[in-house]
């Protein structure tokens with residue numbers, strides 16, 4: 056819940072904007088780092104969740120590495136000061152230009168997603184007289200039981216190398232003089248709230264690790280990806296249960312001496328630390344439906360339109376003033392010329408008025424970074440809790 060002081064300050068700021076609670080972010084990062092420390096687990100922050108430089112400064116400060124999926128993200132991580140030795144580069148479609156750039160920056164590891172990519176990487180590294188460290192992303196065929204648009208670890212997904220291609224992959228690795236094979240990588244999906252899924256992942260990781268070790272490969276890194284979910288329905292339950300999450304890997308993963316376990320967390324670290332703050336432009340009362348038309352839409356936060364994702368919506372003006380006791384069901388929509396531009400249908404709210412300030416909660420991950428200029432909208436701004 057927002058403090059009253061926030062709401063009165065918000066009144067004087069032009070909407071819409073992302074409001075980042077940097078103290079909460081710090082607390083979340085600390086909790087995660089402290090939960091991982093006893094096991095010696097390594098955390099790489101997945102920049103794709105949010106590459107806002109202010110947040111990245113904090114994340115770098117806590118000592119995490121960076122998980123990047125484009126040359127742009129690799130560049131951003133280096134600019135912010137992440138140690139290149141802690142940057143991994145994943146992605147199913149790395150261009151030659153991107154690979155070259157990452158080779159020049161001497162990043163820690165390429166998470167490779169196809170046999171052809173191994174060949175290209177080997178060739179490009181050879182041209183530069185370099186050796187690239189690689190981890191093989193394996194598709195483990197583990198169901199993450201999450202929204203089908205954000206599941207990644209099933210046979211039908213485009214990600215990773217399938218188990219039946221591993222013998223050929225092993226041959227390619229052996230034949231690639233400019234690659235150093237250091238480990239195996241997995242990522243089964245995002246917004247995973249059923250932690251049992253990770254037990255299944257551990258079983259598969261153990262099987263694949265044994266397969267490679269039996270072939271004479273020495274695995275230094277077991278990278279289990281990210282995906283830990285957050286509680287969108289109760290955004291005040293702000294810090295995910297990192298302890299329970301890491302405990303599973305400690306219990307179920309077979310880690311050999313000298314092996315490192317790597318994680319790539321995005322949403323769980325930043326998701327609850329931001330809200331999209333927006334104002335009601337118009338209230339439309341119809342016979343069948345009532346609408347609140349906000350000044351933010353799918354161009355600012357695309358998740359509801361794209362995945363029918365739930366974000367809790369709060370009318371901060373009415374919560375703080377208690378001007379109104381009446382509660383009404385509204386469709387809460389944005390200004391964009393698309394019917395899917397809707398943050399919530401039939402959402403129970405206090406009676407709302409033009410000018411009321413709304414918070415769309417849990418918007419720190421895959422929010423600002425997925426904003427678009429569609430309808431030639433103004434770029435969305437950010438406001439930090441330390442500024443107001």
Ligand code: LLP
Pocket residue numbers: 101103104122145205207242244245246280281282283319320321322323358420421
């Ligand atoms: N590692 C890899 C290889 C990934 O593909 C992802 C996310 C992550 C790590 C970080 O996952 P996280 O810990 O944040 O769940 N736009 C969607 C989510 C897409 C996730 C893509 N991959 C959404 O708004 O829900």
